[in-house]
Amino acid sequence: MVSKRPRVQIPPGAPFNIYSIKDQNYTKFSLNQNNIEGVVFDLDGTLVDLGAHVDWEKIRCELKKLYLMNGLDAKIFEKVSQEGLLSILESSYDLFRFQDEKIAKEVKNQAYELVCDHETEACYSCTLLKGSKDVLLWLKQKGMRIGLCTSNSQRAAENVLMYHNVNHLFDAVVGRTEKYKIKPSHEQLEECLRILGLEPSRCVMVGDSHKDVLAAKKLGMHTIVVPVYFSKMDKIRDAKVDIIIDNLLELPDALKKL
Numbered sequence: 001m002v003s004k005r006p007r008v009q010i011p012p013g014a015p016f017n018i019y020s021i022k023d024q025n026y027t028k029f030s031l032n033q034n035n036i037e038g039v040v041f042d043l044d045g046t047l048v049d050l051g052a053h054v055d056w057e058k059i060r061c062e063l064k065k066l067y068l069m070n071g072l073d074a075k076i077f078e079k080v081s082q083e084g085l086l087s088i089l090e091s092s093y094d095l096f097r098f099q100d101e102k103i104a105k106e107v108k109n110q111a112y113e114l115v116c117d118h119e120t121e122a123c124y125s126c127t128l129l130k131g132s133k134d135v136l137l138w139l140k141q142k143g144m145r146i147g148l149c150t151s152n153s154q155r156a157a158e159n160v161l162m163y164h165n166v167n168h169l170f171d172a173v174v175g176r177t178e179k180y181k182i183k184p185s186h187e188q189l190e191e192c193l194r195i196l197g198l199e200p201s202r203c204v205m206v207g208d209s210h211k212d213v214l215a216a217k218k219l220g221m222h223t224i225v226v227p228v229y230f231s232k233m234d235k236i237r238d239a240k241v242d243i244i245i246d247n248l249l250e251l252p253d254a255l256k257k258l
Contacts, residue, residue, distance in 0.1 A: 036222070036255060038198045039139055040189065042207035043150035043157055043175075045228045046248075047132045050152060050160060053122035056085055062114055063088055070107050071099055086151055086182060089115055112153070112178060119156035128164050131248035136169045138252065147172040147192045149205070149215075151182040172196050184214035193219065204258065206251065210235035222258050224251065 044050040060081065067077050067088075072095055080095065081088050092111045096104035139146055146169055150157050154175030161167035172195035174180070180187040193200055205216035206224045208231050213223045217240060224243045225236050236244070243254045 035202050036144070036204060036258060038145035038147060038171075038193075038196050038203040039255075040147040040149050040192055040196075040203060040205050040216075040221075042183075042205075042209070042212050043148055043152050043160065045208035045230075046129070046206060046226055047148075048126045048128055048160055048164070050119065050122055050126040050156070053125045054118055059115055059118050060085055060088070063111055066107065066110060066114065067092075067095065070096060070103060072096065085115075086176075090182065108178065112176075116153035116155055119153050120159055123156055123159040123163055126160060128166075129248065131251070133164070133166055135248045135251050136166055140169050145171045145196045145198060147174070147196050147203075149174050149183070149189045149192045151176050151188075151211075153177075183209075184211040186215045186218040189215045189219060189221075204255065206248075210239045210241075213239035213241045224254050226251075 041047055063085070064074075064077055064081075068074055076095065077088070080091050089111055092108040093104045096107050136146060148157060148161070148170050152160075152175055154173070154177050157173055157175035158167065161170060161173065167173075172192050174188050174192040174195070176182055176188075180191055182188060189205065193203060196203070200216075200219040200221045204222040204224055205212055206226065207213070207216075208226055208228045210232055213225060213236060216223045223239075223241050224245060225231070225241045226245055226248060227233060227236065243257060245251060245254050
C-alpha cells in the first residue's frame with residue numbers, strides 16, 4: 001500500500017546547515033523557472049545507508065531454505081539468485097505456480113515478509129547521508145512536491161523516514177510491494193507521480209543506480225545520479241543520465257542546469 005502525505009509548508013528563513021543553500025543565488029533561484037515541480041528520491045544509497053545495515057547473505061540463506069522447503073530445486077534457486085536477491089523475491093510466485101497456485105501465493109507472501117522484517121530491523125541503525133535533510137528542507141521551502149520511490153519495502157521506507165524525522169517532508173512514498181514491479185520497471189515511479197499529481201516532464205528522479213535512470217527515462221523524467229561505491233558508472237552513462245553529482249550538497253546547482 002502506498003501512502004500520500006499532506007503538503008508541508010516550511011517558513012521562509014528556516015535554518016539550514018548546508019553551505020550552498022545559504023548562498024544568495026540559491027535563495028533567489030526558482031525551480032519553477034525550469035518547469036520543475038517535483039523531485040523523487042531513491043532511498044538506500046541516496047538518502048540513507050540502509051543497505052549497509054542489512055545482512056543480505058542471511059536473507060539469501062533464509063529465502064533458499066523457504067524455497068527448497070516448498071519443493072524448489074536447489075539448482076534453479078542458484079540460477080535465479082545470480083540476478084540478485086530482489087530478483088529472487090520478485091520471481092517467487094513464478095517459481096512455484098507450476099506446482100500449486102495456493103502454494104505460490106503463500107511462498108511469495110512469506111518471502112516478501114521475510115525481507116521486509118530484515119530491512120525494518122535495520123531502520124534503527126542506518127544514518128542519513130550527507131546533505132539529505134537539508135536538501136529536503138530546501139526543496140520544501142521552494143514549494144516542491146517531494147516523493148520517494150524505493151526498492152526497499154514500504155514498511156521499511158516509512159519507518160526510516162519516521163525514525164529520522166523527515167517523513168513529514170514527503171508528499172508520496174512508494175516502496176516495494178507485491179503490487180508493482182521494482183526499478184528498472186517504471187511501475188513504482190509511475191504510481192509515485194500519480195500520487196504527487198505531477199507530469200513526468202516536470203519532475204526529477206534522484207538516485208544512485210542505472211535502474212533509477214532507466215525507470216525515470218521510460219516516463220520522460222529528468223535524472224540526476226549521486227553515485228556510491230557500488231554504482232555501475234558505465235551502465236549509468238549508458239542509461240543516458242542527465243547529470244551526475246558527487247553528493248546531495250550539489251543538488252541545488254544541478255537542478256539549475258536542467
